[in-house]
Amino acid sequence: MYEILFKQVLNSVTKMMVVDAPDIAKVCKPGQFVMIRVNETGERFPLTIADFDREKGTITIVFQEVGKSTLLLGSLEKGDKILDFVGPLGKPSPTDKKYGTVVAIGGGCGSAIVFPVARAFKEAGNHLITINGARSMDLLLYRDEMGRISDETYVTTDDGTCGTHGFVTNVLADLIAEGRQIDLVFAVGPVPMMKFVAKTTEAKKIPTLVSLNSIMVDGTGMCGACRVNVGGQMKFACVDGPEFDGHEVDFDELMGRLNAYREQEALSEKQWAEEQGGAT
Amino acid sequence: MAEKNGEAPKKKRKRPPPTKKVPMPEQDPLVRNKNFQEVALGYTAEQAVEEANKCLNCRDPKCISGCPVEVDIKTFVGLVREKKFMEAALAIKETNTLPAICGRVCPQETQCEAPCIYGIRNEPIAIGRLERFVSDYARAHGEPLPKLPRKIGKKIAVIGSGPAGLTCAGDLVKIGYDVTIFEAFHKPGGVLMYGIPEFRLPKDIVMSEVEYLEKLGVEIKYNYVVGKIRTVLDLMNEDGYAAVFLGTGAGAPNFMRIPGMNLVTVFSANEFLTRVNLMKAYEFPKYDTPVRIGDRVAVIGGGNVAMDAARTSLRLGAAEVNIVYRRSKNELPARAEEVHHAEEEGVNFRLLTNPTEVIGNEKGEVIGMQCIKMELGEPDDSGRRRPIPIEGSEFIIDVDTVIVAIGNSPNPIIPQTTPGLEVSRWGTIVIDEESGMSSLPGVFAGGDIVTGAATVISAMGAGKRAARGIHKYLGGE
Numbered sequence: 117m118y119e120i121l122f123k124q125v126l127n128s129v130t131k132m133m134v135v136d137a138p139d140i141a142k143v144c145k146p147g148q149f150v151m152i153r154v155n156e157t158g159e160r161f162p163l164t165i166a167d168f169d170r171e172k173g174t175i176t177i178v179f180q181e182v183g184k185s186t187l188l189l190g191s192l193e194k195g196d197k198i199l200d201f202v203g204p205l206g207k208p209s210p211t212d213k214k215y216g217t218v219v220a221i222g223g224g225c226g227s228a229i230v231f232p233v234a235r236a237f238k239e240a241g242n243h244l245i246t247i248n249g250a251r252s253m254d255l256l257l258y259r260d261e262m263g264r265i266s267d268e269t270y271v272t273t274d275d276g277t278c279g280t281h282g283f284v285t286n287v288l289a290d291l292i293a294e295g296r297q298i299d300l301v302f303a304v305g306p307v308p309m310m311k312f313v314a315k316t317t318e319a320k321k322i323p324t325l326v327s328l329n330s331i332m333v334d335g336t337g338m339c340g341a342c343r344v345n346v347g348g349q350m351k352f353a354c355v356d357g358p359e360f361d362g363h364e365v366d367f368d369e370l371m372g373r374l375n376a377y378r379e380q381e382a383l384s385e386k387q388w389a390e391e392q393g394g395a396t
Numbered sequence: 397m398a399e400k401n402g403e404a405p406k407k408k409r410k411r412p413p414p415t416k417k418v419p420m421p422e423q424d425p426l427v428r429n430k431n432f433q434e435v436a437l438g439y440t441a442e443q444a445v446e447e448a449n450k451c452l453n454c455r456d457p458k459c460i461s462g463c464p465v466e467v468d469i470k471t472f473v474g475l476v477r478e479k480k481f482m483e484a485a486l487a488i489k490e491t492n493t494l495p496a497i498c499g500r501v502c503p504q505e506t507q508c509e510a511p512c513i514y515g516i517r518n519e520p521i522a523i524g525r526l527e528r529f530v531s532d533y534a535r536a537h538g539e540p541l542p543k544l545p546r547k548i549g550k551k552i553a554v555i556g557s558g559p560a561g562l563t564c565a566g567d568l569v570k571i572g573y574d575v576t577i578f579e580a581f582h583k584p585g586g587v588l589m590y591g592i593p594e595f596r597l598p599k600d601i602v603m604s605e606v607e608y609l610e611k612l613g614v615e616i617k618y619n620y621v622v623g624k625i626r627t628v629l630d631l632m633n634e635d636g637y638a639a640v641f642l643g644t645g646a647g648a649p650n651f652m653r654i655p656g657m658n659l660v661t662v663f664s665a666n667e668f669l670t671r672v673n674l675m676k677a678y679e680f681p682k683y684d685t686p687v688r689i690g691d692r693v694a695v696i697g698g699g700n701v702a703m704d705a706a707r708t709s710l711r712l713g714a715a716e717v718n719i720v721y722r723r724s725k726n727e728l729p730a731r732a733e734e735v736h737h738a739e740e741e742g743v744n745f746r747l748l749t750n751p752t753e754v755i756g757n758e759k760g761e762v763i764g765m766q767c768i769k770m771e772l773g774e775p776d777d778s779g780r781r782r783p784i785p786i787e788g789s790e791f792i793i794d795v796d797t798v799i800v801a802i803g804n805s806p807n808p809i810i811p812q813t814t815p816g817l818e819v820s821r822w823g824t825i826v827i828d829e830e831s832g833m834s835s836l837p838g839v840f841a842g843g844d845i846v847t848g849a850a851t852v853i854s855a856m857g858a859g860k861r862a863a864r865g866i867h868k869y870l871g872g873e
Contacts, residue, residue, distance in 0.1 A: 139620075139625050139626075140625065142625075143624070143625060143626075153582060157676075157682060157683045157684060158683075158684050159675060159683075159684035159685040159686075160582075160675070160685070184684055185684055188684075199582070200582040200618070200619050201619065202580070202582075202619040202621065203621075203624070204624055204625075205621065205624060333667055333670055333671060333675070333685075334580075334581070334670060336580050336621060336647075336807070336809065337647070337648050337807055337808070337809065338647035338648060338649065338666055338670075338804075338807060339649060339664055339666045339667035339670055340649045340651065340664040340666065340667055341663075341664075341667045343651075343658060344658075345658055350651060350657065350658065355808075355809070366658075369658055369760065372660055372759060372760035373658070373660055373760065375660070375759075376660045376661075376688065377686045377688065380680065380681070380686030380688075381686070383681055384680075384681045384684060384686070387681050
């Protein structure tokens with residue numbers, strides 16, 4: 117059992133929790149993830165480690181409530197316990213290298229996930245540019261934190277309520293058009309966003325890493341639910357990734373696979389809503 | 397026919413006709429293929445005694461040598477005959493940590509029952525059914541714990557709680573070691589829990605066999621991925637474990653190298669069975685894990701896992717389930733009993749058939765599978781006749797779900813994080829056959845991580861050998 121030590125509502129759809137998990141906190145690295153099962157009837161689902169504190173023995177998770185399991189997790193409070201919390205899984209981000217100029221891009225909830233990776237790029241001596249995007253101003257995450265660690269920082273909103281009106285790719289395209297030297301682009305967010313980031317950097321062959329969010333069951337390489345087509349090869353996101361070369365990933369196939377259980381997910385969420393309605 | 401040369405026929409000694417095993421009651425095939433309850437219902441005490449009474453009580457019993465964990469079959473069957481069921485259970489548990497499981501999933505026809513002398517003329521004594529009966533009896537009547545020796549004061553780490561790890565842990569704790577099992581999943585048992593379906597091996601039986609081990613003093617740490625949290629060398633050099641046993645199995649699924657493997661309704665048998673068995677997706681939405689099954693399913697492969705996936709598909713409501721296998725019925729690697737059960741329940745067998753492409757629609761869902769007809773050629777390295785495609789014989793079968801059950805490879809996490817550990821080109825760990833020790837002193841291994849995907853009982857035998865090897869390595873006899 118893993119106790120929730122701190123909980124914060126970040127915006128209307130996103131929550132942050134600090135979880136007591138000393139074994140994981142001691143060894144985890146930016147880019148890795150955990151598998152969570154909230155209770156005995158729960159499913160296992162992956163969340164990227166958004167931050168960690170080795171001394172306090174804690175892991176921070178940030179998640180958007182998109183269905184039954186994240187709603188259930190979000191309903192827990194400080195002092196409640198999560199039944200299963202497995203990690204650190206996946207390969208760490210390649211943050212120990214100096215590339216030169218790194219552009220770290222976070223979309224929606226992805227901003228929280230890209231944050232520790234971006235910070236590690238900065239600590240490795242890179243010139244760090246961050247692009248932080250969301251649908252609307254109230255959904256922007258980690259704005260101040262990103263600003264603090266970045267050499268340059270940009271904000272975009274789809275509706276123009278804050279920063280540049282448009283997508284993260286608009287800013288990225290502008291930077292490329294200006295002829296800026298970019299040595300690595302690292303993007304975390306919804307699949308369409310990562311797909312268009314990869315498209316934007318492809319012509320100039322700017323190395324681009326994306327962190328994929330496939331459906332997972334065990335998270336340790338034993339089922340292949342998370343398989344993705346990378347450069348014509350079958351890869352398991354949980355053990356070979358979750359980060360891959362964005363120019364090699366078949367994003368359309370990934371999107372299809374992410375929709376595999378949409379009907380069941382809707383049913384499960386509906387039942388959860390009814391249970392919650394009945395309780396109050 | 398008339399006798400030759402008008403001689404009178406030789407008088408034959410009058411012998412009773414060959415006997416069959418006392419039949420074990422089973423759920424009706426057309427009822428059970430709609431539920432997840434156990435198919436075989438087990439012997440009653442009367443049936444068990446009747447079966448045990450046929451045992452010849454051989455002076456030099458051959459059956460024991462056929463058992464990979466050397467259960468004292470003669471003694472336990474004798475105790476059944478005397479209706480001393482609890483004593484019989486304890487006699488088995490002296491050498492076999494998981495009898496309720498072995499009695500259900502072992503291929504007895506190639507093991508203990510194969511050399512049975514009674515079986516030369518008759519069906520052999522139903523040793524598996526008797527083992528199952530006494531262990532179920534003992535569980536239901538609250539079996540006592542054996543007396544344990546004084547603690548030796550040395551810690552052993554067992555990685556993986558599958559059949560190999562559980563057996564190794566059970567044997568070591570009975571010698572007096574402090575044993576900790578590290579398990580990556582949230583439940584124990586490995587393939588016993590996530591792979592073999594409830595209708596063949598009820599999960600509460602696995603749980604209670606594991607609880608028995610915990611009562612003996614074995615500690616299990618769940619959600620603990622060795623290689624990620626701590627490495628094997630950390631456990632030995634920093635955490636004070638005198639030896640490590642690696643029983644991490646062959647859990648990485650193989651896919652075919654044909655187009656369409658990433659379609660949305662193509663699943664590895666591991667994923668499909670893990671969702672259903674471990675996560676209880678058959679009780680969705682009471683349990684949160686979903687599973688998808690179509691109307692027409694193709695299961696690729698011919699082993700026990702393929703049979704399990706096919707029979708599970710039927711129970712989830714598929715209207716038509718096909719086993720697609722490239723060789724003929726004689727070469728099916730699954731146990732004869734599993735094939736028989738699958739046939740009874742209505743699974744179709746498309747033999748000498750090999751998939752060449754899975755075809756999908758624009759949503760990535762399977763709408764068909766192209767196959768080619770095969771014929772059998774000369775035997776290959778494995779001794780089985782090699783399947784050869786018949787040119788121009790391609791055809792399409794009409795399916796909407798494909799489950800791939802063509803075998804598993806060893807999970808690479810431990811080999812990748814343990815420098816100095818010798819691994820074969822198939823990713824299996826190389827060990828000394830006799831002791832079970834790997835290329836690293838103090839690190840032992842056994843089960844599927846050494847042999848590649850094999851059987852529950854061979855993994856248990858390997859766990860037992862390694863426990864012996866570990867004890868010897870640490871100065872015991």
